Amino acid sequence: MARVAVDAMGGDDAPKAIVAGAAQASLDTGAHIVLVGERAAIEAELALVKHDASRIEILEADGVIPMDAKPREALDAMPDASLPRAARCVAEGGADALVSAGNTGAVILSCARHFERIAGVRxxxxxxxxxxxxxxxxxxxxxxxxxxxxxxxxxxxxxxxxxxxxxxxxxxxxxxxxxxxxxxxxxxxxxxxxxxxxxxxxxxxxxxxxxxxxxxxxxxxxxxxxxxxxxxxxxxxxxxxxxxxxxxxxxxxxxxxxxxxxxxxxxxxxxxxxxxxxxxxxxxxxxYGGAPVLGFQHICIKAHGRSGPRAIRNAIRVAENCVKNELMAKIQRDVESVQ
Amino acid sequence: MARVAVDAMGGDDAPKAIVAGAAQASLDTGAHIVLVGERAAIEAELALVKHDASRIEILEADGVIPMDAKPREALDAMPDASLPRAARCVAEGGADALVSAGNTGAVILSCARHFERIAGVRxxxxxxxxxxxxxxxxxxxxxxxxxxxxxxxxxxxxxxxxxxxxxxxxxxxxxxxxxxxxxxxxxxxxxxxxxxxxxxxxxxxxxxxxxxxxxxxxxxxxxxxxxxxxxxxxxxxxxxxxxxxxxxxxxxxxxxxxxxxxxxxxxxxxxxxxxxxxxxxxxxxxxYGGAPVLGFQHICIKAHGRSGPRAIRNAIRVAENCVKNELMAKIQRDVESVQ
The missing domain is CATH 3.40.718.10 (Isopropylmalate Dehydrogenase)
Structure with a gap:
């Protein structure tokens, strides 16, 4: 089962839209979802929507990277915010893929700091x-x-x-x-x-x-x-x-x-x-759910900042498909084959 | 009176559309027009449309630069084609501005070969x-x-x-x-x-x-x-x-x-x-008539290859306005003032 870490606090309408999208995904995709963020806020939102509790877990994080913050400074100042925490969760094997609707520059930089690049991809x-x-x-x-x-x-x-x-x-x-x-x-x-x-x-x-x-x-x-x-x-x-x-x-x-x-x-x-x-x-x-960040050993789907529940649910489904179909291994093979 | 050299043979529907546009411009703009191309073809088209003969002259040229030709090779091979001939006419003082609906690369290269750049414009x-x-x-x-x-x-x-x-x-x-x-x-x-x-x-x-x-x-x-x-x-x-x-x-x-x-x-x-x-x-x-080529001491208006008579007439009017309002001298002054 593909495990998807979702930055529950990033996005214009977070955590509400993110949690609602994840709840939907727990019902109609095959993904296991790790919601990363402030537990109390996530639980409050979860209580409002239908979901499959056996498919959702919560990983506590401390704060959120603001949408308009300078990525480097914000990530240096808040190493345990929901976004870097979710990226670390994937890097450490706690999940297979990352989904975030947060600050685009910070999403890419979090991947760069915590994920390995695929060999041969500069x-x-x-x-x-x-x-x-x-x-x-x-x-x-x-x-x-x-x-x-x-x-x-x-x-x-x-x-x-x-x-x-x-x-x-x-x-x-x-x-x-x-x-x-x-x-x-x-x-x-x-x-x-x-x-x-x-x-x-x-x-x-x-x-x-x-x-x-x-x-x-x-x-x-x-x-x-x-x-x-x-x-x-x-x-x-x-x-x-x-x-x-x-x-x-x-x-x-x-x-x-x-x-x-x-x-x-x-x-x-x-x-x-x-x-x-x-x-x-x-x-x-x-x-369509979001924009993939490609070239790391883990897939990251950057959902639009304005994402509603449907966009988040679709981003989770895309992330799940990438994992299930071993996209990263396929890219690795293609890159190796041309070197 | 602003004198505009018009490449009569360049464009998808040349010389018909070009001559018809120039004929119109002879009636309703203040420009004096030098139609550059094959005299017989131009005269045949002129005979079909109303125009002010006192405002139009014909300058004989030999052949046309094809729309899809490689600019450098074509201009080297046909130095007396309508486009380079029209550019030389302007450079030598026979007209104040150039209008062409021909091959874009060849238009720019003709300007570069025959016109001086404005001092300070690299x-x-x-x-x-x-x-x-x-x-x-x-x-x-x-x-x-x-x-x-x-x-x-x-x-x-x-x-x-x-x-x-x-x-x-x-x-x-x-x-x-x-x-x-x-x-x-x-x-x-x-x-x-x-x-x-x-x-x-x-x-x-x-x-x-x-x-x-x-x-x-x-x-x-x-x-x-x-x-x-x-x-x-x-x-x-x-x-x-x-x-x-x-x-x-x-x-x-x-x-x-x-x-x-x-x-x-x-x-x-x-x-x-x-x-x-x-x-x-x-x-x-x-x-809107066309796209100006800016930075030379003479204005050149590059009309769209698909230009009909109205677009050509408007390109001539724009060229006339540039000359009348001393655009090139103004650019020269601005460029000097910031150096």
Whole structure:
């Protein structure tokens, strides 16, 4: 049984949303859950929701890393806060995977401090799911995977190759996509275009038999969904991800404005409900649960700060799937095979 | 009178669309137009459209740089093609500004080969207009300016400072925006975040009195329109610009699909017509004419390859405005003032 340590105190609506999501997961996933945080607060929330008590345990922690704190300083000052305590729990064998909706930088730094990197992986990556038009994998997932989205500002060619191997392995395990296509984000399609590290990564990826490398992809390919896995450095990935947030925010605002403003538009939006529902389900990150931190010997799922119970439950399920399907061992094998 | 050299043969629908746009500009702008290309072809197109013959002259050129050619090789092989011939015409004083809808790389390289750079500008930039929600400037333009979008893959801090000065000057002249806000695209809002060159550029921009620097902006700010001018390196700018193309392409396709599919959606889209028109006018690049190449002693407006007559006419008008308002001298003064 996969054991998932959950940072019960991290997130905009913690511990309420986190505990409720964990309670749900205790009922409808196969995971055993270690809720890490202030016992009294967790117990109070647990008392309010249906859960399987045999699948949940509580690990006491002291305080919480604030959402907007500087990661290094906060973790130095609060070594026993819920997040570092949960990471230590995994590192010491008390659980197999980590889930947190807390401070992103602090989540990655906690992993870096307590988990070993996979041999051959020089830099770990934060991956994000990006909504696309095209469905993919046996599960018809309407998103592709983008990494790195912020763990590394600048990277070398070898890092991009590791990201490709890790992203493809994750897609195989989580999206049940047997042969995920991998694209390298660049400012042109030609193999000789772009910054040096991308040209070199292109050449190295092209030579790998274990990856379905489709070459460079461009900005326009991101929402088209040309590739199942899109590889980039953390600076560019961060800009891309936040741009997507901005675009959907704008569309929503225009729609809301229209809805308030005009009777004819109200009618129209009523008629369009099916279509809007469809669009919403494509852009609804809640159902995907979170962003995996890849490259350590343990999986960590970083759930969005705004996560509600459903997003937390899904993050726990994804973490469970990673453990059950031995994602880390698979990444290890792939990385070894190309060295 | 501003004299504009127009590459009559470059563009997906050249020379027809280019000549028709120039003909329109001869009637409703103050520009004198030098159409550069194959005389017979240009005359045949001119005969089909209303124009002011006293404002148009033809400069013979030999051949055209193909849209997908490698810039350096093509320009070496065809030194008298319409594009390099038009650039030489400007460099030699036969016109004040250049407009081309041809091969982007070849347009920038032609400028680099024939125009002098403004003293103190180490790297020139290609700027693009990006549709935003917010209106700005005395002309209520629904777009901000993004640069660089592809002339330079990697940049230094000083280049980002030049881009800021040039973009702000362009916004003052073209959008009649007296005090344009300038943002630096980064992966976080803090001054100490991001790659080294961005941290340094942030510090230098903050110290400049002649710029309304609002600090870092993030991906989410691009469609919000937080800044009038957004500064970035050419690699990131290219990804951002092509992502925006991809997003609007996706929205259009979904709308078209919906329209074909369902009677209720057809009705709904009919009712929404006003709103869609509004959205379309925001994303319609045709009305903005093109992307300025900034940093040379002469202005060059790179029109989109798919430009129709209206986009070409608008590009000519923008070029005329740059000349009339002495944009290049203003940039020169700003760059000198910060050194």
């Amino acid at each position: 830099r770990t990556a934060l991956a994000a799911v990006v909504p696309t038009e095209q469905l993919r994998g046996n599960k018809n997932d309407p998103f592709s995977l983008l990494l790195d989205v912020g763990a590394n500002i600048r990277v070398e060619a070898g890092d991009l190759v590791s990201f490709a191997l890790m992203g493809a392995a994750y897609s195989r395990v989580i999206s049940k996509n047997q042969n995920p296509s991998v694209g390298l984000l660049n400012n042109g399609s030609e193999a000789t275009k772009g910054p040096e590290e991308i040209i070199e990564a292109h050449a190295r990826l092209k030579a790998l038999a274990c990856i379905n490398f489709i070459g460079n992809v461009e900005g326009v390919d991101i929402s088209r969904g040309t590739a199942d896995v899109v590889i980039t450095d953390g600076f560019t990935g961060n800009v891309v991800l936040k741009m997507l947030e901005g675009v959907s925010e704008t569309v929503m605002r225009i729609a809301r404005h229209a809805y308030e403003d005009r009777l004819s538009w109200k009618l129209a939006l009523g008629l369009l409900k099916g279509g809007i529902q469809q669009l919403k389900s494509v852009t609804d990150w809640q159902q | 790297r020139t930039a290609l700027a693009a207009v990006v549709p935003t929600e917010q209106l700005r400037g005395n002309k209520n333009d629904p777009f901000s300016l993004l640069l660089d979008v592809g002339a330079n893959i990697r940049v230094e801090a000083g280049d980002l400072v030049s881009f800021a000065l040039m973009g702000a000057a362009y916004s003052r002249v073209i959008s009649k925006n007296q005090n344009p806000s300038v943002g630096l695209l980064n992966n976080g809002s803090e001054a100490t975040k991001g790659p080294e060159e961005i941290i340094e550029a942030h510090a230098r921009l903050k110290a400049l009195a002649c710029i309304n620097f609002i600090g870092n902006v993030e991906g989410v700010d691009i469609s919000r329109g937080t800044a009038d001018v957004v500064i970035t390196d050419g690699f990131t700018g290219n990804v951002v610009l092509k992502m925006l193309e991809g997003v609007s392409e996706t929205v259009m396709r979904i709308a078209r699909h919906a329209y074909e599919d369902r009677l209720s959606w057809k009705l709904a889209l009919g009712l929404l017509k006003g709103g869609i028109q509004q959205l379309k006018s925001v994303t319609d690049w045709q009305q």
